[in-house]
Amino acid sequence: MTRAEENYIKAIYHLGGKESFSISTNAISKEMKTKPSSVTDMAKKLAEKGLVNYIKYKGVCLTKKGIKTALTIIRKHRLWEVFLFKKLDFSWDEVHEVAEQLEHIKSEKLIDKIDELLDFPKYDPHGDPIPSKNGHFQERAKQLLSELPIPSKGICVGVKNTSSAFLRFLDKNQIALGDAIEVLEKEAFDDSLYININGQKLHVSNQIATNLFIKKE
Amino acid sequence: MTRAEENYIKAIYHLGGKESFSISTNAISKEMKTKPSSVTDMAKKLAEKGLVNYIKYKGVCLTKKGIKTALTIIRKHRLWEVFLFKKLDFSWDEVHEVAEQLEHIKSEKLIDKIDELLDFPKYDPHGDPIPSKNGHFQERAKQLLSELPIPSKGICVGVKNTSSAFLRFLDKNQIALGDAIEVLEKEAFDDSLYININGQKLHVSNQIATNLFIKKE
């Protein structure tokens, strides 16, 4: 598989194109930052290889083989992220860009050894689950901070938004995955929240609260 | 720089194309396993980018900028080899292939952190020197086993031939870099050598002896 093919497969997966749900040419072109006509070409190519089902004007979805391929790439991406974060002291807003390159390295042994070196992590630095060698993973039970009942307690387990700006905001406020969090009160006017995190009181906007995943206690 | 460009630069460097010595189109095509006409095209392209000097029918040599580029790639290649060997238990005949891919990853921070993780190694698993961040390295004083006086003593410090067949032969006979070696006698008929390595007596062919680098004591 070429790098371009792998990137398309990943994009289709992230857009929800597992099973029979169809993803539009337009949606893929937006995700991939290419033109719709380029997507059409690639759709034909991937269909010929048995990685997607493609019906003219109806979009594409991944085949079983395509899903397996996507999970292999995602597994590599997330394991490399953990490696960069845990072993090389990259911050969680720096790992994605480099992992985008590393995920295309072709060596099964390499990624399995990295997995072992990291002691078989289940989640990446953003809280996303890492598929196992044979493509299994389970999404953690989690809710957005904004959707928690008031009052309630939980643990930070993930971020929805992985932009540098957001991740650095969390760093600055010493909010990290694994931290215990307590929702105290909601401000009716703007849906901002008064929370308690690591014993520290904070007032966070709704925009923050809709991008932080919490596992309820 | 594209991957193809990087590979050509590396090939020219390995063929000795530093400074004003010119490397022929043919030699490069052999090294790169491409046709001479492809090399001509690339030579023009690299010349335009200021990485090589190219004179029609006279071959190419690297410019200062080209040498710096080559050393950066070689640094990455060799550091990744050490990483695979030391941290992931790859054997020394497996590291090259994967490092060929990893050397093209674009992230200065990544390679500097790998360097640090490995505690700034000076040599790769085959005994070749690793250029520093600013392109400095020193070749170790070494001789081929076949060229040592008889008798003499030394330390294994490198291999000339890095083929799997040769490296596995060394593994099988428990010969590793760092081992003390003693040359006892040369067989006049076929230039094979009687040696003592790790207290173990061995009889090695001239073909072996011309591919093992020794640092004389």
Place this chain on the structure above:
DNA sequence: ACTAATATTTAGACAAATCTAAATATTAGT
């Protein structure tokens, strides 16, 4: 159900990196 807006595909082009075959230059042997 018809038309307008939107989405998708087709057709033809381009850049990168390669190739083959033909043309041209260099080199080596006498």
Place this chain on the structure above:
DNA sequence: ACTAATATTTAGATTTGTCTAAATATTAGT
């Protein structure tokens, strides 16, 4: 110094992944 052998370059083609512009299909609003 001439010719034969070898090396190199040029010209034109191919593949991959992209693009633009035009053609066509689908969808949504009335």
